[in-house]
Amino acid sequence: MTKINNNNSPWQNPLIYLLAFSSGFCIMSIELLGGRILAPFFGSSVHIWGSIITVFMLSLSLGYLAGGKLSTKNASLNRYGLIFICAGITVLPVAFSSQWIMEAIFLAIEDTRYGSLLASMALFFVPTVILGMISPYSVRLLVTDKDKSGQVAGFLYFVSTLGSALGTIITSFYLVLLFEVNDIIMVCSTVLILLGVSAMVFNRVNQQKQGRDSNVLNQQGTAHE
């Protein structure tokens, strides 16, 4: 793994912001659809939202912790991309396995509060922890200057939370009218995976280019000697 240095392509930071925006979008889109997914088994009372929001907040908080920790060792765009790919994959059971998971919980637990809490945990905990890792990891990749670290973090939160706001309104106003719940989940998953792959490809291309540049530089250096 190469360490992040100041010779990055000018496109790296915009790419990171784009990824952070998309993850914010997907988190809230999935959270909003969570209400839809749970309703057939646990109803649409206020405690359903209590369960969902609790699980998302808890998962995100743990994700922040884990992402921050992970960013201390060999932080790279490559690993950053891997986080997205993992998130995209772990979102898939929300679409494919939710029925039998919720049915089992519905049969086991009579009280819809704890039923919905457990179901939210089973469906959303893992992908949301992973999605939570993205924010602190983005900060690590973006910050090069200590003095500007607050500004960078602020802009990152701006971008990702704006993504969350748009994910909420676009999903609830329009997407549910146009597509099935599972289709929207699948699109989120696909987008996350594709963005992760593109981050890794970008990283590789950039490294090769840098490698060539430094070779040229070295050759020029030796030529002068």
Next chain:
Amino acid sequence: MNKFIFTLVIISGLLIGSMVSTPILAKTIHSERSLYRNILVEENKGLRCLKFNVRSSKTQQSCMLVDDPQRLVFNYTKMLFSSLLINPNPERILIIGLGGGTMSNTLHQIYPKATITNVEIDPAVIKVARNYFSFFENDHITAVAQDGRIFIKRESIKKQQYDWIILDAFNGDYIPEHLMTQEFLQEVKNLLSENGVLAANTFSVSRLYNYESATYKSVFGDFFNVKNNNNSNRIILASAKPLPNNDEIASRALALRASLLPFNVDIIEISRQMLSTATTQDWPKNSPVLTDQYSPANLLNLKD
């Protein structure tokens, strides 16, 4: 003499009509904010009404004449009795959506031996029904505070059966979208006994009307629409069995007429408002079906 009676009927009709439609002078005798909504009980000239959320006539849930509690006020509650033309002897009745509980009370008087289960999501509504609308429970009548969908799922697991299921969880304002889907209706169908009948009181307009109709048809096959031109709602009457023909309906209506008249229900008149979708399908054939995966009912119900 005839003319006199005629005038009297007109005047009393206007009187009741004005009591239902002009809430301006109504006095609020109870108001509370529950977990789900604002609940208002208003009284005007002896007519007591339960309302949700705002003070408009559109949101009246249930009304009762204080001096004559068994007289049904709303047309739609009367139209629900069309169910009896499909199954004249319901013994196990399930009502989803309590309102003031007037339906439960009335049905108990007509069928004292029938068990009536009321399911209402909001415990505060059950309390208001008891305190202000004389709703009562006894060995035959129960009220359960639960989401209708969950109740029906659990009953289905217990292999319970009902002869008459009344789905009255909709009002003009907000639609619980998980009670509109194909999967939900299939769960309801599983609860119907051999002669069981489902009566759903719905308020869908614009695009939702088509989607809703297509969804009911996909689960039950042809059904009856019961409509009265004065109302924005319709009753959907569906059964697991094939629908009875006109002669059967006419003879059943005749047999029921006398027993329902004391409750202000003219079953002959109501039987004329029933229209089978086998003969009159009033929605486009290719209308999409609502499912748990796709049920934006409230968005579809926005007036274009």
